[in-house]
Amino acid sequence: MSGLSRWAGLGALAIFLAALPQALPNNYYVDVAVLACFNAIICVGLNLLIGYAGQISLGHAGFFGLGAYASAVLVNSYGWPPLLALLAGAAIVGLMAFAIARPVLKLKGHYLAMATLGIGIIISIVINTEAGITGGPDGIAAGPFSIGSFKLAGERDWYWLMAGLLLATVWLATNLVDSPVGRALRALHGSEVGAEVVGVDTARYKVMVFVVSAVIASVAGSLFAHYTPQLTPTKADFFKSIELVTMVVFGGMASTFGAIVGAAFLTMLPQVLTVFEDYEPVILGGIMMGTMIFMPKGLVPTIAALFNRRRP
Amino acid sequence: MLSAFLQFLISGVTVGAIYALCGLGFSIIYNASHVINFAQGEFIMIGAMTAVSLVEAGVPMPLAILLAILVTMAVGVLLEKLAVEPARKASVTTLIIITIGASIFLRGLAQEVWDKNFHKMDPFSGDTPINLFGAVLMPQTLWVLGTALLVILLLAWFFNRTLEGKAMLATSFNPLAAQLMGINTKRVLMLSFGLSAALGAVGGIVITPITFTAYDNGIMLGLKGFSAAVLGGLGNGFGAVAGGLIVGIAEAMAAGYLSSAYKDAVAFVIILLVLVFLPNGLFGRKGTERV
Numbered sequence: 001m002s003g004l005s006r007w008a009g010l011g012a013l014a015i016f017l018a019a020l021p022q023a024l025p026n027n028y029y030v031d032v033a034v035l036a037c038f039n040a041i042i043c044v045g046l047n048l049l050i051g052y053a054g055q056i057s058l059g060h061a062g063f064f065g066l067g068a069y070a071s072a073v074l075v076n077s078y079g080w081p082p083l084l085a086l087l088a089g090a091a092i093v094g095l096m097a098f099a100i101a102r103p104v105l106k107l108k109g110h111y112l113a114m115a116t117l118g119i120g121i122i123i124s125i126v127i128n129t130e131a132g133i134t135g136g137p138d139g140i141a142a143g144p145f146s147i148g149s150f151k152l153a154g155e156r157d158w159y160w161l162m163a164g165l166l167l168a169t170v171w172l173a174t175n176l177v178d179s180p181v182g183r184a185l186r187a188l189h190g191s192e193v194g195a196e197v198v199g200v201d202t203a204r205y206k207v208m209v210f211v212v213s214a215v216i217a218s219v220a221g222s223l224f225a226h227y228t229p230q231l232t233p234t235k236a237d238f239f240k241s242i243e244l245v246t247m248v249v250f251g252g253m254a255s256t257f258g259a260i261v262g263a264a265f266l267t268m269l270p271q272v273l274t275v276f277e278d279y280e281p282v283i284l285g286g287i288m289m290g291t292m293i294f295m296p297k298g299l300v301p302t303i304a305a306l307f308n309r310r311r312p
Numbered sequence: 313m314l315s316a317f318l319q320f321l322i323s324g325v326t327v328g329a330i331y332a333l334c335g336l337g338f339s340i341i342y343n344a345s346h347v348i349n350f351a352q353g354e355f356i357m358i359g360a361m362t363a364v365s366l367v368e369a370g371v372p373m374p375l376a377i378l379l380a381i382l383v384t385m386a387v388g389v390l391l392e393k394l395a396v397e398p399a400r401k402a403s404v405t406t407l408i409i410i411t412i413g414a415s416i417f418l419r420g421l422a423q424e425v426w427d428k429n430f431h432k433m434d435p436f437s438g439d440t441p442i443n444l445f446g447a448v449l450m451p452q453t454l455w456v457l458g459t460a461l462l463v464i465l466l467l468a469w470f471f472n473r474t475l476e477g478k479a480m481l482a483t484s485f486n487p488l489a490a491q492l493m494g495i496n497t498k499r500v501l502m503l504s505f506g507l508s509a510a511l512g513a514v515g516g517i518v519i520t521p522i523t524f525t526a527y528d529n530g531i532m533l534g535l536k537g538f539s540a541a542v543l544g545g546l547g548n549g550f551g552a553v554a555g556g557l558i559v560g561i562a563e564a565m566a567a568g569y570l571s572s573a574y575k576d577a578v579a580f581v582i583i584l585l586v587l588v589f590l591p592n593g594l595f596g597r598k599g600t601e602r603v
Contacts, residue, residue: 056404104584106591107591111587111591111593113348113404114539115584118584119584121535125573129573238531245409246413279424285418285419286413286417288416289410292406
C-alpha cells in the first residue's frame with residue numbers, strides 16, 4: 001500500500017466511524033459497535049502477527065485476559081487509578097510476551113500453534129482457579145473507567161473512546177507495515193531462511209511483532225474490564241482465542257482493513273443468530289468452514305481481487 | 313503410601329491410553345495430509361454418545377458399539393470429503409480454522425441431536441473392584457487397557473504388513489512419489505480420516521463407563537490428544553502412544569499430589585517445556601526447511 005492510499009483508507013475509516021453513531025437507533029446497537037471496536041483493535045494487532053509475519057497464535061485471548069484481569073484486580077482490590085492499572089497491565093503483558101517470544105517463536109507451523117494454545121489455556125486455567133484474587137468463574141467487576149474526576153459513562157462515550165483508539169491502532173499498524181520493519185516481516189512470511197540470508201534478523205522482528213500484538217490485546221483487555229459490568233474468565237479462554245483468529249482469517253490475512261471487517265462481521269453475527277438460539281454453534285462452525293473453503297484468502301482480499309479483475 | 317501411588321498410576325495409565333488413541337488419530341491424519349484435525353476430540357464424543365443412546369434404546373451392547381464406531385467413521389469420512397479435500401491446497405492456518413470450525417459445528421449438532429446432560433454407560437463386565445496391593449482396580453480399567461493395546465497392535469500390523477497400510481506410510485513420506493507409484497492418495501486421505509474417527513470412537517466408548525460423556529467432552533480430550541501427539545513428535549505413532557501415557561500419568565500424579573484444580577494445566581506445561589527444549593517433540597525427526 002502506498003503512502004497516499006494509506007491516508008485515504010485511514011480517512012475513509014475515520015469518516016465511517018464518525019458517521020456510524022447517527023445510524024444506530026439505540027444503545028443496544030451502540031453496544032454492539034463498541035464490542036466490534038474492541039475486537040477490531042485486537043485483530044488489527046493480531047493480524048500483524050498472523051497476516052504479515054505469518055506466525056499463528058492460538059492463545060491471544062490469554063493476553064487480552066491478562067490485561068483485563070490486571071486492571072480489574074489492581075483497581076478493584078488495590079484501589080489503583082484505572083489508567084495506571086492499564087499501563088501496569090500492558091507492561092506486565094509486554095514483558096511476559098517478550099520473555100516467552102524467543103523460545104516459542106523458534107517453533108514452526110503446528111508446533112507453534114500448540115505452544116501458543118498451551119500458553120493461552122494455562123493463563124485461562126490460572127484465572128479460573130485463583131478465585132481468591134480473580135473471583136474465579138463468577139468474575140470480578142472493575143468499575144467505571146475514570147481519569148482524575150472525568151468518568152466515562154454510557155455506551156456513546158465508550159464508542160468515541162474505542163473508535164478513536166481503533167483509528168490510532170490502524171495508524172500504528174499501517175505505519176509499521178509500510179516501514180522497513182513491515183518489509184522485513186513480509187520477507188519473513190515469504191521465506192524465513194531467504195530473509196535471513198539477505199540479512200534480516202528474523203528472530204528480532206518476530207519477537208517485536210509478537211510483543212506489539214500482545215500489548216495491543218492487553219490494552220484492549222484493560223479497557224474491556226471497565227466496559228463490561230462483570231469480567232469473567234470466558235473472555236480469556238480457548239474459544240475467545242479461536243474467535244479472534246477466525247476474525248482475522250475471515251476478514252483477510254495481511255489486510256488491516258480485512259481484520260476490521262472480520263471483527264465487525266463476527267461480532268454482529270451472534271447478535272443476528274440469537275434468533276436461531278440453539279443452532280448458533282452449528283451456523284458459526286458452518287460459516288467458519290465455508291469461508292475458508294471458498295475464500296481461503298478471506299473476505300476483503302477476495303472482493304478486492306474481483307474488483308481488480310473487472311477493472312484491469 | 314505405595315497404594316496411593318499405585319492408585320494414581322492406574323488412573324493415569326487409563327486416561328493416558330485414551331490420550332494415546334486420540335494422539336494416534338492426530339498422527340495418522342497428519343501423516344496422510346499434514347492437516348491437524350482439531351475435530352479429533354469430537355470423534356471421541358460422537359462415538360461415546362452414539363453408543364450410549366443406542367444402548368439406552370435397547371440395542372445389545374456389542375452391536376451398539378459396532379454401530380457407534382461405524383457412525384463415527386462415516387462422520388470422519390464426510391468431514392474429509394466435504395471440508396478438508398476441497399481446501400487441500402490451503403495454508404496451515406486456513407486448515408486449522410476449517411477443522412476448528414468443524415469441531416464447533418459437530419459439537420453444536422451433538423447438542424441438538426442429544427442434549428447438554430451427562431450420560432453414563434454400564435461397565436462391560438460388572439463393577440466388582442479388584443484389589444491390587446491396596447489399590448482399587450475396576451474391571452473397566454482392564455477393558456480400556458486391553459482395548460488400547462489391541463488397537464495399537466492392530467495398527468502396527470496394518471501399517472507394516474498390509475498393502476493399504478504401506479500405501480498410507482508411503483504417502484506420508486512423499487505424496488508425489490507415492491502417487492507416481494500408483495497409490496491413490498485421495499483414497500489414503502479418506503482412509504486416514506475413517507481410521508482416526510474409528511480410533512476416537514473406540515477410545516470414547518471404552519472410557520465412558522469410567523468418566524461419563526457429554527456433548528462438550530471432546531474439547532479437552534482432543535486438546536490433550538494433540539499434546540500427546542506433539543509431545544511424541546507429530547506423525548510418530550510410537551511417540552503418540554508414549555506421549556499419551558506420559559501426559560496421562562503426569563496429570564494423575566499432579567492431581568493426586570499437588571492440586572486437582574491444576575490437573576488440566578499439566579499437559580500444557582509439559583508440552584511447553586518439551587517444545588522449548590526439544591522443538592521436534594521427544595521422538596520427532598529433525599526438520600529441515602527448503603528455500
